[in-house]
Amino acid sequence: MLEQQFIPKACNNLLESGSFTWSSPSNIALVKYWGKREHQIPENPSVSFTLDACKTTTTLSFSKKSNQDEFSFDVFLDGKQQDDFKPKIETFFKRIESYLPFLKDYYFKIETANTFPHSSGIASSASGMSALALCLMSIEKELDSDIPEEFFIQKASFLARLGSGSACRSLKGDLVVWGKHEEIDESSDLFGVKYPFEVHENFKNFHDTILLVDKGEKQVSSTVGHNLMYNHPFAKERFKQAHKNLSELINVFKVGDLKTFINIVESEALTLHAMMMTSMPYFILMKPNTLEIINKIWAFRKETGTHVCFTLDAGANVHVLYPENEAEQVYEFIKNELVAYCQNGHYICDRIGFGAKQL
């Protein structure tokens, strides 16, 4: 599939006004996307669990305007006007304008709310950009009712990617792959696809408890972070490693091999952080409590033989992953031993989800 296939046919019968609401989830990468080329093309394939509890709900209201010279919109978070979100959305609109030619015909009111606190250190870009992309696709669907369901989701993912790369993995499916991988025919650099192969019972209903170690603003923005992979001394090997890890996960998902799953997922998290520690300029995004938690998880796993593991985003918070049949025991451990390392004792219980919904 090529970019050009997402350019719609000309349409003159524009709607006067209307509004659409979508709720879209966040996701957590198991094999990480870190490093991109022009037009948000990932340097390596990634795969993520879709989350269920961490969501953004966005209502997009639109009304026709007379002047078509520029984009016109306002953004509200939890009912409050949020002008500092505007530059990111303006950039998003510029990137997607050729795929949604009606953008300058309307004034948009974007009302958005997250189920998780904005200041939790959890990035809302994946859920936020995918929810907005879906609302925009609902307008396109009104203009062209023949759009098939599969194309609707694919194009929403394509658009979301241009807002924030990882957002393209938040549309549909519990496990989502983004980035071309030679063993996954359906995979594409342009959009996320539902993981197409067999997934063992062990990975159904998987839990993710997000420990909020540091709720501050991200120390390194994703844009800056991805750019650090240009001329990075270890970049080439890292991109190769991601391909190999995803290859191995195909069998892991099939046979339910939790041990290898843990090795790959924890190594991916630490590699992401290692890339940041070894770039120029360099960053340490973990906090002392991040390491305390990791060590506690390792000790508990050794002692109990359970299959709890961790992954990290580009920050200090820890995602604690564990299977459904060990959930009771691991959750007790989290409450008794890990929550003490969270800022103000805050954490979020999440589990694997299935994608976005129109409300």
Ligand code: PMV
């Ligand atoms: O979608 P972005 O540009 O914010 O990048 C996200 C990168 C990581 O969250 C660190 C990894 C990933 O694959 O989600």
